[in-house]
Structures are given as C-alpha cells and as structure tokens.
Amino acid sequence: MKFRLWRILTGPVTHFSFVLPSWSVSQDLIKYSSRLPSNPGRSILVHSLANAFGLLSYEFSSLRRLQLVKPKPATINDLGAYHARNYLDALLRTPDGTDSEDMSEFGLEDDCPRFPGLSEYICLVAGATITAANALRFGYADIAINWDGGRHHAQKSRASGFCYVADCVLAILLLKKTQPAPALSLSSDTTIPNATPSHRKPRVMYLDLDVHFSDGVSQAFYSPGRSSSTQVLTVSIHHAAPGFFPSSPLAQLPFDPSTSFDPFTLSLSLLEDVFKPDYVVVQCGVDGLAGDPKCKVFNWSLDVAAEGSLGWCVSRIVDDWKGIRKLFLGGGGYHAPNAARTWAYLTSIILGNPLDISINIPDDPSHSAFPLYAPSFTLDVPAGNMLDTNSKEYLAEARKSFERASEMLQEIMQA
Numbered sequence: 001m002k003f004r005l006w007r008i009l010t011g012p013v014t015h016f017s018f019v020l021p022s023w024s025v026s027q028d029l030i031k032y033s034s035r036l037p038s039n040p041g042r043s044i045l046v047h048s049l050a051n052a053f054g055l056l057s058y059e060f061s062s063l064r065r066l067q068l069v070k071p072k073p074a075t076i077n078d079l080g081a082y083h084a085r086n087y088l089d090a091l092l093r094t095p096d097g098t099d100s101e102d103m104s105e106f107g108l109e110d111d112c113p114r115f116p117g118l119s120e121y122i123c124l125v126a127g128a129t130i131t132a133a134n135a136l137r138f139g140y141a142d143i144a145i146n147w148d149g150g151r152h153h154a155q156k157s158r159a160s161g162f163c164y165v166a167d168c169v170l171a172i173l174l175l176k177k178t179q180p181a182p183a184l185s186l187s188s189d190t191t192i193p194n195a196t197p198s199h200r201k202p203r204v205m206y207l208d209l210d211v212h213f214s215d216g217v218s219q220a221f222y223s224p225g226r227s228s229s230t231q232v233l234t235v236s237i238h239h240a241a242p243g244f245f246p247s248s249p250l251a252q253l254p255f256d257p258s259t260s261f262d263p264f265t266l267s268l269s270l271l272e273d274v275f276k277p278d279y280v281v282v283q284c285g286v287d288g289l290a291g292d293p294k295c296k297v298f299n300w301s302l303d304v305a306a307e308g309s310l311g312w313c314v315s316r317i318v319d320d321w322k323g324i325r326k327l328f329l330g331g332g333g334y335h336a337p338n339a340a341r342t343w344a345y346l347t348s349i350i351l352g353n354p355l356d357i358s359i360n361i362p363d364d365p366s367h368s369a370f371p372l373y374a375p376s377f378t379l380d381v382p383a384g385n386m387l388d389t390n391s392k393e394y395l396a397e398a399r400k401s402f403e404r405a406s407e408m409l410q411e412i413m414q415a
Contacts, residue, residue: 032121033148038162045340052362063352074126084157112159129167136325150329152214205277208236210285215246285331290384294334301383
C-alpha cells in the first residue's frame with residue numbers, strides 16, 4: 001500500500017489546499033519515518049489516529065476537502081540545493097564498516113546514528129516537504145502539511161539533534177524563487193492567483209514553535225549587519241538556558257543589538273504585517289507540550305479555546321493571516337501518542353472543523369493503538385502544574401527587544 005500526500009480543495013472562489021503524508025507502513029514515508037531512532041513508531045501513530053478520527057475522509061469538512069497527492073522522493077540534486085556534496089555522499093551511501101571517521105565528521109553518531117533505511121528516510125522526508133512546497137509555489141495549494149518534516153537542527157554538512165536533512169531550509173530556498181508559473185485555472189469561474197506580486201521576489205517567513213531553538217534554519221539565513229531587505233525572516237519561540245540544546249548565540253534575545261544582530265533572524269514572535277510574507281513555513285514541534293518525557297521545560301496546552309495554546313496559535317495563522325500561503329511541518333515531540341493527538345487536532349483546525357478537545361480516542365478494530373492513549377483516552381493534552389518562572393523584568397526586556405527589532409525591520413524593509 002503506497003503512502004501519499006493529500007491536497008485539500010475548498011469552496012468555489014478561493015482555494016486552500018493541504019498536503020499530508022498518508023498512513024501506510026509499506027515501502028514509503030511512514031514506514032521509514034517510523035524507524036527514526038528518536039521517534040520509533042511515531043509516524044504510524046500520527047497517521048493511524050488521523051484516519052481513526054475520519055480526518056482523511058472527503059466528508060470530514062465542508063470548508064476544506066482532502067485530495068490525495070503523491071510525494072516524489074528527493075534526488076541528490078534536490079538535496080544539494082543546500083547540503084554539501086561530501087555530507088550527502090557519506091549520508092546516503094551504504095555503510096561498509098570503514099566509515100567511522102565520516103560518522104564523526106558529519107555528526108552520524110550519538111543523537112544521530114545511522115539506522116536501517118536512513119538513505120530512504122532522507123529522500124522521502126525531504127521529498128515530501130519539497131512536494132508540499134511545490135504545491136504552494138505552483139498554485140495547486142494555499143495550505144500544505146508534512147508532519148514527518150520539520151527537521152530544524154540539520155546543518156549544511158552535519159547531522160544534529162535527531163535531524164539528518166534540512167527539509168525546512170530546502171523548502172524555504174524553493175519558495176523564495178521567483179514564481180515559476182502563471183495562475184492556474186481550476187474551472188471556468190475559479191482561479192488560484194499567483195502567490196507573489198510580479199513587482200518583487202517572494203518573501204518567506206519561517207516560524208518555529210518547537211521548544212528547541214531552530215539553529216539549523218536560523219544559521220542558514222543569518223546575515224548580520226545587513227542594510228537592505230531580504231526575502232527570508234526566521235522567527236523561533238523556544239526555551240533557552242545554559243546547557244539546554246542547542247547551544248547557539250542566536251538563541252538569545254538581542255537585549256543589546258549591535259552589528260552582530262540580524263533582525264531577520266529573531267528568537268521572538270513577530271507580526272507578519274511588518275515583513276509582509278508571501279509564504280509562511282510553520283514548524284510545529286510538540287516537545288513544548290506538558291508531559292514530554294525529554295523536554296520538561298515548557299507547559300504548553302492544546303485546546304484552541306485557550307488563549308496562547310498551540311491550537312490557538314495555529315488557528316490564528318490559518319484564519320487570520322490572509323493571503324499568505326502556509327506550509328505546516330512537524331518536528332520534535334517524544335511522547336508519540338501526544339504527538340499523534342496534537343497533529344490530528346491541528347489537522348482538524350487547518351481543515352476548518354476542529355475536533356472537540358474532550359473527544360474520546362477511537363476504540364475500534366481499525367485502530368489497534370488505542371491502549372497507548374492511557375490513562376485519559378481522550379484527545380486533549382492539558383497543561384500541567386509547572387510554575388511560570390519568567391519574571392516581570394524579563395518579560396519587559398523581551399518586549400523592549402521585540403519593539404527594537406520591529407523598528408529595525410521596518411527601517412530595512414522601507415529602505
């Protein structure tokens with residue numbers, strides 16, 4: 001049974017679309033994603049729960065309907081748009097027992113070991129994200145998703161933080177290219193407009209919601225001291241503390257901006273109306289949710305009705321950021337049933353028909369993973385009892401930093 005990506009088509013005038021991997025365990029995306037050592041079996045859970053809730057049914061939402069789109073595995077040239085060739089050679093070749101030096105040089109050890117099917121995994125994950133980005137870029141979709149993507153720690157020449165391939169960077173590089181085709185007419189009265197006005201190059205905003213800093217993506221587009229506009233703005237909302245991965249000077253708030261500060265590489269949320277992007281790439285890592293076994297530093301909840309929750313943030317991006325094409329990716333998250341809960345719930349929000357947060361996990365013969373959702377057996381991932389240790393002084397400094405960054409962005413964008 002082959003894995004596919006779904007595309008969502010909406011009403012008769014404006015079309016929103018959505019690309020998502022399917023739920024099979026044969027020789028394709030879900031099978032190899034489920035072999036990832038940091039997240040064994042997670043992809044299978046994610047897609048089986050989406051199926052059990054009926055999210056894959058054409059009838060689930062009258063606003064945005066699903067249509068299958070098959071992803072194309074990435075080629076060596078696709079991957080080489082960002083990654084160094086010697087890294088790809090080491091990453092994709094079959095190990096022969098003599099590559100210990102390469103393993104150390106390219107980070108293929110410790111948290112990023114080789115595993116059976118690594119080369120297939122790399123090509124499938126990157127290919128799924130590239131397929132999703134192209135669906136946006138060529139006008140087939142306004143919203144696209146690859147929950148197996150979002151590998152935001154991968155470097156140009158090195159694996160890092162459970163991430164082997166920089167699919168986020170590959171998507172951004174693709175989206176920032178000049179619009180490749182005219183508007184596509186789907187019927188006599190329906191047209192998907194070009195994503196980008198003809199008078200300028202496309203602008204891409206990257207928003208990272210993972211508990212870890214998006215070092216791989218932010219570093220790829222970091223350019224301090226710039227005096228002119230750029231096509232890419234990266235924003236990361238994360239936990240930063242001594243000893244917390246990853247260690248990067250870019251992870252800290254720029255309380256004292258200097259020539260080394262790049263306002264287009266931020267670690268704080270920024271309103272999209274300053275940058276005016278044509279695309280937004282959203283990395284929806286779920287390791288910041290309460291109960292994550294590896295990252296016990298955030299206390300995020302899921303319910304769309306709770307202001308500031310993950311569901312609330314995604315609903316605002318989907319419903320309030322008008323005229324912007326959106327690519328949603330997965331990321332971290334080491335409690336696999338909670339990752340499945342979250343991405344199923346976010347899928348329902350994107351489809352315009354949010355599931356009831358208190359709904360029971362389906363218990364039927366087609367959903368054998370039901371016991372893994374103990375003890376609540378419900379969809380919700382509620383906040384815990386963790387104390388908020390952000391002081392008023394720190395939040396005031398954060399606001400001041402944000403305002404200064406906004407001013408710098410406006411000055412550069414208007415130059």
